[in-house]
Amino acid sequence: MRSSTLVGVFLTLASVSLGQVGPRSPQRVDATSLGSAKRPSIACDDDRVVVAYTDGYPGGTETVWVVTSDGRGVDWSAPVRVDSGPIGVDKRTQADSCAVFGSTVLVAWADERFGGVEVAVGRSTDGGSSFAAEVVLDKGYSVGNGYVTTFRMEVANSNDVYVLLTVQPPTGVNDELYLVSSHDGGATFGPPVQVATAGADVRFADLAVDPVDPSIVQVVWADDRAIPLDHEVMHRRTSDGGSTFGVEQALGITGPGMGGVEEEITIATDGTAVCVAWLDEFSSLREEVRVAFSYDRGDSFFADVGIGGYTPGLDDVDTLVLAEFGFTYYLAWNDDRTGTELAYVTSTSDFGQTWRPEQLVGGDGARVVDFAGDADRGVVGLISTAALAAPDELQLSFTTDGGASWSSLPISDRPKYDVGDGALVYDSTYDNFIAAWSANTGDLLPPFFLTEDVYVGGRRPHVCVPVGWDDIHDPSEPILRFDLENFGDDVAALVAFSFASGPIATGEGRLLDLGPGLLSFGDPAFIAPLSAGSGSTVTIPNVFAVGGTPLGVVVHYGAVGYSAGPTMSRLTDSGRITL
Numbered sequence: 001m002r003s004s005t006l007v008g009v010f011l012t013l014a015s016v017s018l019g020q021v022g023p024r025s026p027q028r029v030d031a032t033s034l035g036s037a038k039r040p041s042i043a044c045d046d047d048r049v050v051v052a053y054t055d056g057y058p059g060g061t062e063t064v065w066v067v068t069s070d071g072r073g074v075d076w077s078a079p080v081r082v083d084s085g086p087i088g089v090d091k092r093t094q095a096d097s098c099a100v101f102g103s104t105v106l107v108a109w110a111d112e113r114f115g116g117v118e119v120a121v122g123r124s125t126d127g128g129s130s131f132a133a134e135v136v137l138d139k140g141y142s143v144g145n146g147y148v149t150t151f152r153m154e155v156a157n158s159n160d161v162y163v164l165l166t167v168q169p170p171t172g173v174n175d176e177l178y179l180v181s182s183h184d185g186g187a188t189f190g191p192p193v194q195v196a197t198a199g200a201d202v203r204f205a206d207l208a209v210d211p212v213d214p215s216i217v218q219v220v221w222a223d224d225r226a227i228p229l230d231h232e233v234m235h236r237r238t239s240d241g242g243s244t245f246g247v248e249q250a251l252g253i254t255g256p257g258m259g260g261v262e263e264e265i266t267i268a269t270d271g272t273a274v275c276v277a278w279l280d281e282f283s284s285l286r287e288e289v290r291v292a293f294s295y296d297r298g299d300s301f302f303a304d305v306g307i308g309g310y311t312p313g314l315d316d317v318d319t320l321v322l323a324e325f326g327f328t329y330y331l332a333w334n335d336d337r338t339g340t341e342l343a344y345v346t347s348t349s350d351f352g353q354t355w356r357p358e359q360l361v362g363g364d365g366a367r368v369v370d371f372a373g374d375a376d377r378g379v380v381g382l383i384s385t386a387a388l389a390a391p392d393e394l395q396l397s398f399t400t401d402g403g404a405s406w407s408s409l410p411i412s413d414r415p416k417y418d419v420g421d422g423a424l425v426y427d428s429t430y431d432n433f434i435a436a437w438s439a440n441t442g443d444l445l446p447p448f449f450l451t452e453d454v455y456v457g458g459r460r461p462h463v464c465v466p467v468g469w470d471d472i473h474d475p476s477e478p479i480l481r482f483d484l485e486n487f488g489d490d491v492a493a494l495v496a497f498s499f500a501s502g503p504i505a506t507g508e509g510r511l512l513d514l515g516p517g518l519l520s521f522g523d524p525a526f527i528a529p530l531s532a533g534s535g536s537t538v539t540i541p542n543v544f545a546v547g548g549t550p551l552g553v554v555v556h557y558g559a560v561g562y563s564a565g566p567t568m569s570r571l572t573d574s575g576r577i578t579l
Contacts, residue, residue: 023396023411024074024573026457029067029436032079035059036452039421040436041097041107047071047429047509050128051436052082052098052107053454054091061087064109066098068128071427072503072511073434073458082107082122082131089113095370095423099155103127106186108153108163111136117147119165123186137180139167140192146170154207156214161186162242164195164207164219174201177221181242195236195245200225204265204278210297212271215241218298220251220276222261231260233278237298251276251292251301262287268324273351274298275329277307277322288312289320289333293352302352308344309358310337319367321382326375328402332361332368332382341365343384347403359406361397362386369394372424372433377488378402379461381433383411383424392419394437398461400486400533411435411457420452429510431570434458462486462533464495464559464572468542480540482526482559487533490561490569495526495537497557506560506568513574514558530561554578 030037033055040053049069055061064082069075083091090112099106105124110117120134139148152164161182168175178192196202200223210216217238222231233251238244265278274294279287292304306312315337323330329352332345343362348355362368362384373380381398394412399405412419422437435458440450465483484493496512497519504515520526528535555577561570 023409023459024457026411026413026455027076028453029076029456030055030065030079030454032065033453034061037454038438038452039093039095039097040423040438040454041093041095042423042425042434042436042456043098043100043105044071044425044427044434045100045102047427048100048103048127049073049425049427049434050098050100050105051454051456052093053436053438054093054109056092057090059451062089062091063087064091064093064107064122066105066107066128069456070511071429071432072513073427073432073456074513076456077128080128080130082134083109083111083120084133085111085113085120095421096153099153099161101155101158101185104158104185106153106155106161107131108151110148110151115144117149118143119148119151119163121163121186121189135186135189137163137165137189138192139165139180140176140178140194141167141170149175150205152205152207154209154217155186156209158185159183160209160214160241161189162207162209162217163189164205165192166202166205166221174199175203177202177205177219179207179217179219179238179242183241190242193238193242193245195219196221196223196234197225197248201229201231203231204261204263206265206267208267208269208274210269210271215239216297217242218267218269218274219245220265220267222265222278224260233261233265233276233292235276235298235301249301252280252290252304263318264320266320266322268322268329269297270324270327272297273327274301275322275324275352276301277320277331279317279320282312286313286316287318289317289331291331291352295351305352307331307346307355308333308335310335319369321368321371323371323373323380325373325380326378330371330380330382330403332371332384334362334366334368334384341367343368343386345382345397345403345406349402356403359403361406361408362395365392369422370424372426374426374428374431377428377431379426379431381424381426381461383422383435385419385422387418394419394422394435396424396433396435396459398433400461400488407461409459411459412437412439412455413457430460431462432458432460460570460573462488462561462570462572464493464557464575466557466575466577467536469577478542480542482528482537482557484528484530484535484559484561485533487530487561487570490530490533490563492530492566493528493535493559493561494521495528495557495559496521497555499553499555501556501574506571508568510571512558512560512571514556528559552578
């Protein structure tokens with residue numbers, strides 16, 4: 001369709017009202033939950049996204065479920081039950097409960113059906129449509145004796161799966177640390193291997209799998225071997241897939257008795273460097289962020305350093321997250337230097353020698369939650385919650401320049417109710433951030449607990465921004481165009497319209513949320529040359545800047561990016577114009 005024809009179609013219709021370019025509308029996905037759906041985990045691989053959650057207390061069945069989608073995160077399956085345990089016995093998923101590789105889906109959860117707390121793993125080989133009977137992991141003691149206090153799961157690939165278990169022994173004294181490994185994609189798991197020296201109380205453990213050699217696993221934790229109740233950072237590495245471990249080493253220049261790890265410890269690696277970050281107890285009521293780097297795969301570590309522009313001992317840090325993408329390490333935390341909790345993020349591309357100036361990314365009671373990104377695309381995102389009092393909201397912040405600058409916007413839409421647990425992934429097929437979170441419903445169940453539901457939402461970092469389309473009959477809108485932003489190395493973008501929301505097939509394996517019957521696709525008036533990922537369509541004079549009456553006709557719009565070749569590349573979320 002020629003530009004004059006398209007403009008005629010639009011401008012002969014009366015009034016245009018445009019919603020702001022923002023996140024996709026969140027969707028509730030726990031359609032079968034009877035009480036509170038909570039503790040969501042989200043994972044993706046290629047064009048498959050899976051969310052796991054618990055239908056739990058209050059009012060729920062205490063069962064574990066998944067829903068699935070393609071990489072758009074728009075159309076979701078009906079819930080599929082994962083566990084085979086009895087109804088009403090406590091089960092708990094968490095942010096890292098779910099993993100996906102190809103058609104294999106793994107879900108891990110804490111399970112109390114045997115009297116103590118065990119960790120069970122369910123496995124699907126058909127993309128989450130059905131699950132085999134779960135495997136209960138060996139925690140070092142017989143089932144029902146002792147209990148798992150915390151667990152972490154890392155899935156390196158379709159074969160190598162690692163689960164780190166903090167276990168309270170039957171004596172109830174001094175939690176222990178074990179690594180359980182699978183090398184057949186979670187079909188079977190080997191015996192637990194003790195990581196920390198027996199006799200010390202373990203807290204706050206984490207692990208990271210080497211992205212180059214998945215038989216190497218870095219483990220960090222805090223224990224009180226030096227001074228009882230004073231938990232200091234420890235590190236140990238396995239280089240044979242979890243069969244044996246090397247020497248233990250202590251990190252932290254403060255030393256025993258000079259503060260201890262509080263609440264958070266985390267680790268990331270790029271295959272050579274290893275970064276450990278933790279919250280250190282500067283005083284009884286104040287924590288600070290400490291970071292230590294290794295440049296030799298964990299053989300040795302440099303002295304830890306403090307990170308952040310707050311004042312240690314005066315200001316307090318409560319939450320911390322760490323991630324690595326493309327040899328750049330990203331660190332986020334919240335602190336109360338201004339009198340309220342605000343969220344900050346920084347990054348380093350030289351293994352901690354220098355850190356970029358911290359960026360403020362969340363305010364009013366912020367707590368940092370999760371990172372996700374894609375090193376090849378150069379995109380990294382962070383979700384955080386924010387609000388001094390109810391309701392909390394979930395916010396997405398993202399960078400496309402290694403952390404030099406960040407864009408932030410809310411992605412939840414529960415104006416009355418708090419957002420709770422959350423997790424984030426980046427689907428590289430659609431270049432798409434997808435988050436899952438719980439939010440309370442406002443409904444009370446005895447004994448006066450608010451129920452929760454699980455929602456999904458998000459946005460793509462590349463956007464098609466209408467300019468002048470908010471009211472084409474307004475004299476203050478003399479021009480019409482579309483701006484294209486954050487398209488990376490794409491060289492051009494084409495804007496298209498349709499009267500329906502699609503989707504239609506692109507012909508190269510993906511779906512576009514427009515159609516059927518695209519208007520303007522390939523029209524010169526709606527082609528934008530791009531430079532450094534940004535550009536605009538030509539400006540169309542708005543010759544109809546006079547009064548009019550809205551007709552209520554919805555037109556959907558979106559853009560397709562092209563890399564050199566040309567090859568179809570990034571697809572935007574679709575927007576809506578009401579005529």
